[in-house]
Amino acid sequence: MTSALAAGCSADPGGAGDEGVGRAALGLSTEGQVCTAIQRGAGPAGVADAVLWQSSPSWNDGAGVTLSTGTSAGGGLRRSLLRFDLSGLPQGAEVVSASLSLSQTFKTVDSTVRVHRATSAWEEAAVTWASFGEAFDPAIAASFTSGGGSGFRSSDVTELARAWVSGEAANHGVLLEEDPVQRTDFRSSEKSVVEERPKLELCYVTCDDGIQNGSEKGVDCGGACPACGxxxxxxxxxxxxxxxxxxGPTYAWSVGDINELPESVARQGTHEPCTTSEDCQFDQYCEHPAQGACAHSPCDTGGALLTTCSGCVAKVCDARPSCCTQPAIPADCGHDACQTGTATNMTTTCGDACIANICAANPLCCEIHPTSSAECAALIGPGSVLLAGGRCRPPTSGICPPPTLLSGGACVPQWSATCRNLVATQCPGKSCTTPTSLWDPTCVALTEALCGSTCSTDPGAQQGLCKSYLPSQTDPACSGVDLTVGVPCGGTIPVCNRGDTPVPAGIEIHRYPAGAGQLPSSAPSRVLSSCSPTGGTLACTTAQPIAPGECISVAGCTGLADGMELIVNPPGPGQIAECQCANNGSVYQSAECASPGCVATASASTIRPVTLFVALDRSASMTASGASTARWNPARDALKAFFADPASAGLGVALRFWPHDNPGPCNDSAGTCPGYAVAGCSLAIVPFDGSTARRLTADAAPMDQQELALVNALYPGPGTNGDTPMYPALDGATSWAINYKNAHPEEEVAVVLVTDGIPSNCDTVPNHIGEVARNAYENHGIRVHAVGFGNSSTEIINLIATRGGGRAFNLTAGAGLETTLRDALVAIRGQALPCDVTVPLAGASDPASVSVVHVNSAGTETVLTPRADLASCGQGWYFADATNTSVKLCPQTCTALRDTPGKVRATVPCVTTxxxxxxxxxxxxxxxxxxxxxxxxxxxxxxxxxxxxxxxxxxxxxxxxxxxxxxxxxxxxxxxxxxxxxxxxxxxxxxxxxxxxxxxxxxxxxxxxxxxxxxxxxxxxxxxxxxxxxxxxxxxxxxxxxxx
Incomplete structure (x- = not known):
């Protein structure tokens, strides 16, 4: 029931004693109408027109004598703009009819020219294809057929003219366009013959003509409309x-309590630690985005970040490439052509044209698979013969030709600087010159603007929290509209505007089946298209505008059931522009409603048990050539210190060495990978069954039985041997984690892969290994963290962590490895799930008002005791720092609560009305x-x-x-x-x-x-x-x- 256009002559009929006069449900009466023509040179009103050229996007064509639509043999679309000045019409005039007429030049083939409402201001002498862009309503307002010789062509634009005159829509004129098959030319307002210029013929009525027309109301406007029944x-x-x-504080909308959502529902729209706004649906934003797999937080300046290290960084990189370094492993290749290293998987068929060209130009840069001594002699040199495994012995000279290197008695190809330098001649458009890239303050600012996030200036701030917007709160980085959907309740859907610009009525809300996976995703591979859900059905439309910082409760939505996904302002004809569309989702719930003010005075953190599967590389390179003191020993010492750390109390840990045949085969069997390898790699030498007795405690071994078992496995340990079968090792580790997660869905489960090398034998394609991590993370909720040092590939470590939603740690072997590896494990432990709870805003200013309650899975609440600080801890909680913005649970409490999963909620009293x-x-x-x-x-x-x-x-x-x-x-x-x-x-x-x-x-x-x-x-x-x-x-x- 939208209001009809008002004639504007009577007072508002609000309140007792005021009265309205009936509005006609039929069309406007034409009695008493005034008709006029608006045409340049034929009256005082002004007309502007111009042609937009796709082939010359910066050229202004506002002074030509011809308007054009469509395309020509030379290619490139043309569109035309027209605007008629209607300011001379009487105040309160109401349009009865309007017709746009254009004088078409000679044309024999028919085509359809479409008329659209222009939505942005433009100037005849300045507008270009580039400046105007797509600033028109895609809905077709009118159309007409061109062709049939020359002459005037007309179209009915009554609805457009009514909207312009009433003020319902700004008068930016119309845009004319047609399919890129024909071209149609019309005479413009610069044509010397006035009668051939574009014109708008318009009829209107006024409120003081003594005749009641249509929506006119008020007794001074005359009698009733005679034609209206x-x-x-x-x-x-x-x-x-x-x-x-x-x-007191009241709100015109209600919301469901996000802190009371079932965990399975909450996890669909809240992914912590968050990296971007896609992680925070339900009318939330991401505060201080987490580091993800990045080298540093996107809220901090520093070196350029890898494009795929987090969803937020992917968006920043798309907007400003100089902030980032690009992903470097194409298709099934071993690495990017600009990286030096092994020739493994560098082939003519690995899926990258650049690498294929270089392999053709110099086969010794790439994998070779000779089948005869003659091929070896041709590749390596006279005297080279075929060895087992398709390798070639050095030539008679004993010197391997570059870029091959002598290894194991054979000349082995290497992707050396010589190969990399071939990029300049073999790879058009590609350059290995490293641009000067930094994550500078502009990149940090884009983090807030593009990721719907806020970057805290507190160096101790907890990273990656999804926080609910407060009533009246807006996104300070948004100059425009930013729509969100809160937690539905009571059959209504709360829709909010977190931008600084009012939102008009008529915004669509679409529903999607439960589990459809259409909510925005922060996965780097999906984040740039996360605003393009598919398969939705219109549930309802907002019936009123939404002011900045405000929300409305939308009722009457159809076809909804608990668990359905919801998206506001989805793609389509009715979509409006937003600062971001990344947080436009929610999940339908028929829950009880609560006051927005009270929801904002609580903050919940899910405390659940955490279990890690640690897969430690024990290949021969860990101790080869004296590397034991630089790799194997510090790696074991770091793990031992981590297991013994009292802060690890409550963790479940399973340990697996690879390659190793205990307790099952997990090796490359001298180059072959039997089917049982993955099954064997999923068996832990130190198992973990999920019981409280097998979790690490704050006690030292031997009181801590799991710590004792882990340390005994490391010392003296199995020693080192074999190659680096990374694919089956990771596949086995994630298989264990997936099976464990299925049996313990209430737990947070992660894999930690530790290696000093690059994949050898089995499946060595980096992207295939990355796919194993992606499957674990995206399909099963298992984060995969990767730690590399020694001969490991930074690209592969980054790839595994990025695909696995975890952290990447590229460390340096040597004396400092024990410390840096232990720090990496501590960071992983903290990211898995900290025992922290955010304090509601009011509690920061009034610490005494804060109450912390544990709610177990059965719904039983226990009030926890406040403590002055960590030193005063036994059981209970304390403020993390002097800002009082975060609560930390005492270590004993944290350990105990991990055994009884549930929520910890910090609240302050709600001033209810x-x-x-x-x-x-x-x-x-x-x-x-x-x-x-x-x-x-x-x-x-x-x-x-x-x-x-x-x-x-x-x-x-x-x-x-x-x-x-x-x-x-x-x-x-x-x-x-x-x-x-x-x-x-x-x-x-x-x-x-x-x-x-x-x-x-x-x-x-x-x-x-x-x-x-x-x-x-x-x-x-x-x-x-x-x-x-x-x-x-x-x-x-x-x-x-x-x-x-």
Whole structure:
């Protein structure tokens, strides 16, 4: 029920004693109309026009004598803009008809020219294809057929002209376009013959012409519209919804409590530690994005970051490539052509044209697979013969030709600097010159602007928290619109605007099946297309504007069931531009409603057990050539220190060496990889069964039995041997983690891969190994962390962590490895799940008001004891620092709670406002009919929002004399509520369509045919005093049958 255009001559009919006159439900009467033509040179009104050239995007064509659409043999689209100055029309004029006419030059082949409403300002002497872009409404406002010789071609643009004159839409004119098959030319306003210039022929009526036309109202506008059989009033007056209000903080919307969402639902839209806004649905934002697999936090300046290290960084890199280094492993190749290293998987068929060209130019840069001594002699030199395994012995000279190197008695190809330098000649468009890239303050600023995030200036701030927006809060980085969806409740969907620009009514909300996977994703491979959900169905449309920082409760959505995914403002004709669309999602819940103010005074953190599967490389290179003191020994010492750290108490840890045949085969079997390798690699030498007894404790070994078992496995340890079968090792580790997660879904499970080398034998393609990590993370929720040093590949370590949603640590072998590896493990332990809880905003300023409660999986609440600091801890909690913005659980409490998973909630008292019913003033309407007829009241239609058990009651009364209304019988016309039967919406869009018969409500004659009718509404809060009750609009109709 959208309001028709107002003629603007009468006062608003709001409040008792005011009255409205019926609005015609039919088209405008033409009686008393004035017609005019707007054409340059034929009157005072101005006309602007210009042509936009795709082939010359910076050229302004505003002075030519020809307008064009379509394309020509030379290629490139052309579009034309036209704008007519309508400011000279009388105040309050209402358009009856409007026709756009263009003089077409000679053309024989027909084509369809489409007319669109332009949505951005432009100047005739400056506009270009590039400056105007796509600033037009994709909906077709009108169209006409060109062709058939020369002459005027016309199209009906009445609706456009009405919107411009009424102020409903800004007059930026129209854009003309057609398919890129034909070209049509028209004479422009620069044409010397005035009569051939574009013109707008327009007819209108005014409020003071003595004739009532269409939506004119007010008795001073004349009598009733003679041609109108049915007439209607629309409310509320002024167009603003009627809200239930009270003293103190009140809100016109309600939300479900995000802190009480079932964990399975919460995890669909809240992924912590968050890296970008895609991780934080439910009307949340990401505070201080987590580091992810990046070398440093995107909130900190530093070296350029890898494009794929986090979803946020992927978005920043897309906007400003100089912030980043690009991903470097193409297709099934071993590494990028600009990287030196092994020739493994560098082939003509690995999927990269550049590498293929270089392999063709110099085969010794790449893998070789000779099958005869003759091939070896041709490749390596005279005297080279074929060895086992398809290798070639050195030539007679004993010197391997570059870029091969002598290894194991054979000349082995290497991708050396010689090969890399061939990029310049063999790879058009590719350069190995490293650009000067830094993650500078501009990149940090883009982190906030593009990722919907805030970067804390507190160096000790916890990273990666999804925080709920507070009432009236906006995103300071958004200059525009930013729509979000809160937690649905009571059959309504809360839609919010976190930008600084008002949102118009009419925004669509689409529903998707439960588990459809259409909510925005932060995965680097999906983040740039995360705003393109597919397969949705329209559930409802917002019925009112949304001011910055405000929300509305949208009622009447259809086809919803718990668990369905929701997206506001999805792609399509009705989509509006936003600062970001990454946090436009939610999951439907039929939960109880709560006050937005009270939801904002609580903050929950899910505390769950954490289990790690550690896969430690024990290949021969860990001790080869004296490397034991630089690799194997410090790696073991770091793990020992980590297992013994009291802060690791509560962790579950399983340990596996690779390659190793204990307790099952996990090796490359001298170059072959039997099918049992993966199964063997999934067996831990130190198992973990999920029991409390097998978790690490704060006690030292031997009191800590799991620590003792882990240390005994490391010392003296199995020694080192074999190659680096990374694929089966990681596949086995993730298989163990997936199986464990399936048996313990309440736990946080992660894999830690530690290696000093690059993949050898089995499947050595880096992207195939990365796919194993991706499957574990995206399909099973298992994060995969990768730690490399020695001969490891930075590219492969980054790849595994990026695909696995974990952290990448590229360390240096040597004396410092024990410390850096231990620090990496500590960082992984903290990222897996810290025992921290964010304090609600009010608690930071009033620490004494903060209460911390543990809620176990059965819903039992236990109040935890506050402590002064860590030194004072036993059981309980303490503030992390002097800012009082974060709570840390005492170590003993954290350990204990990991054994009894649930939530820890920090709250401050909520200043609630208990609302009482509100009754509106009487709204008066008068039915004005021609002589010989008399008013008969027809139907009442309405649209409301009634969260929970709240309701809206509609009352009516009628009389022939306004003085008699106060004493007239008051009758209940309708009650809107969500329960037990959903009657919140009663209009033509209801299912089934609905209307309240006022003739019946007024008990027929005589009241149903009285000249005056008044309506009153009573808005009733929920039984607990909650608000969010709203009357969004209503409509009352009447007709004028013959008098009896």
């Amino acid at each position: 049915g007439q209607s009033f629309e409310g509320p007056p002024g167009g603003s919804p009627v809200d239930l209000e009270g003293s 208990t609302l009482t019913p509100m009754t509106t003033s009487w709204e008066r309407y008068r039915g004005v009919c021609p002589p010989g007829t008399k008013t008969q009241w027809g139907f009442l239609r309405y649209r409301t929002a009634t969260p929970g058990d709240s309701s809206v009651e509609f009352f009516v009364r009628a009389a022939d004399d306004p003085a008699e209304l106060a004493g007239a019988t008051v009758r209940l016309a309708a009650t809107a509520h969500a329960v037990p039967t959903d009657t919140r919406i009663c209009d033509e869009d209801s299912t089934p369509p609905c209307a309240i018969n006022l003739f019946d409500v007024l008990q027929e004659l005589p009241d149903a045919r009285n000249e005056y009718l008044e309506i009153q509404m009573r808005l009733n809060p929920t039984s607990t005093g909650g608000g969010g009750v709203q009357v969004q609009d209503w409509e009352i109709t009447y007709s004028c049958p013959d008098s009896e």
